[in-house]
Amino acid sequence: MGISEIFSSELYNAEKFYEYFSEEDIKNIPFDLYNLIDIEQKYENQFTFQNFVAFFSDLYVSLNINDKDFKYIDSKLDEIGFSQKFSEYLYSDFLIKKEGAIFVFAKMRKKSNCKYLEEAFINEYYKKNPILTSRCLKELFYLGSNKANEYEKLLFENIDIINFITIILLCDKDLSEKVLELYKNEEFFKNIKINDIEEFIMSFEIFISNLLGVNKIKDFKRDEYINSFNYYIKIYGSYEVKDFNSFYKKSFQELKINT
Numbered sequence: 270m271g272i273s274e275i276f277s278s279e280l281y282n283a284e285k286f287y288e289y290f291s292e293e294d295i296k297n298i299p300f301d302l303y304n305l306i307d308i309e310q311k312y313e314n315q316f317t318f319q320n321f322v323a324f325f326s327d328l329y330v331s332l333n334i335n336d337k338d339f340k341y342i343d344s345k346l347d348e349i350g351f352s353q354k355f356s357e358y359l360y361s362d363f364l365i366k367k368e369g370a371i372f373v374f375a376k377m378r379k380k381s382n383c384k385y386l387e388e389a390f391i392n393e394y395y396k397k398n399p400i401l402t403s404r405c406l407k408e409l410f411y412l413g414s415n416k417a418n419e420y421e422k423l424l425f426e427n428i429d430i431i432n433f434i435t436i437i438l439l440c441d442k443d444l445s446e447k448v449l450e451l452y453k454n455e456e457f458f459k460n461i462k463i464n465d466i467e468e469f470i471m472s473f474e475i476f477i478s479n480l481l482g483v484n485k486i487k488d489f490k491r492d493e494y495i496n497s498f499n500y501y502i503k504i505y506g507s508y509e510v511k512d513f514n515s516f517y518k519k520s521f522q523e524l525k526i527n528t
Contacts, residue, residue: 272301272324273308281320283327286334295338299345306354310361318358322369329376352377356385360393364481364488367393367401375408383414390420397491399431400474403438428452430495437470460502473501480524483517500524 275281275289290298302321309317327333328342346352358370367389374382386405394401402424409417421444424432428451436448445467461469477497481488489497500523510516 272298273305276305276317276320276324277308277314278316280316281323283323283331283333286327295341298342299349299351302346303349303351303354306357310357318366318369321355322373325373326376329378352379352382352385356389359385359389362487364398364400364478367488368404371401371404371408375411378412380413383409383412383416386412387414387416387420395420395423396429396431397494398488399434399438399494400477402431402435406435407439424448425451430454430498431491434470434473434494434498437467438474440467456499457502460505469505472505473498476501476520479513479517480521483514484521486521497524 271294272290302324305317305321309321328339332339334342352374355370355373358366361367361370371386371389374386386409390402390405390409394405396402406417406420406424409420424436425448428448433448433452433454436444439445449463449466477489477494480486480497500520504520508516
């Protein structure tokens with residue numbers, strides 16, 4: 270059975286690799302993966318992108334595939350320029366796909382892929398999307414990017430809400446303390462205690478993910494992230510989620526009314 274059929278019909282089970290694929294199927298996997306990118310972006314099948322992430326996590330981390338097949342798939346992916354093609358997902362309309370693409374590039378552990386993350390950081394995420402900016406920068410450091418330190422400094426050049434959230438999401442105590450000295454927002458500090466800031470920012474990230482998911486929104490634009498942040502400051506610590514869907518639908522409606 271080909272990988273296209275598996276990926277589009279069910280959730281991929283890494284432990285079944287050799288049940289799914291014959292020796293001939295394995296030879297076609299790199300090419301099928303490459304071609305599947307265009308198919309997935311056109312039809313947006315509910316399983317396919319999740320399965321991309323699961324497959325690469327297994328290929329490069331769990332290692333349920335023997336050395337011979339791993340080396341073949343990995344070398345062929347490089348040969349056909351798969352990473353460049355897959356980098357299209359770094360610019361997807363969907364937050365979840367951009368997050369997934371960043372994750373996949375990190376798990377590949379190839380410094381040569383830094384260029385795709387560096388371009389996305391500057392052209393797509395920086396000063397627009399704090400969640401993706403922080404995720405991308407973390408992985409650039411992990412992959413040994415020569416530009417990671419430069420990009421970290423950029424976050425401090427003009428501290429605004431987006432950069433503030435980004436820096437806290439990096440989960441680095443020294444950086445958090447530094448940004449707290451520079452960021453001046455009386456409304457924020459009136460509602461949030463300094464000791465709670467990291468917990469607050471993490472819960473804000475979860476809030477955004479749930480807000481987008483329940484309301485079937487692909488992603489927010491810069492102003493929508495800022496408005497969501499200001500809204501969350503007001504409700505943080507006082508809201509109670511009795512009905513998950515109802516809460517996030519109501520929150521989205523209130524957010525729209527107040528902007």
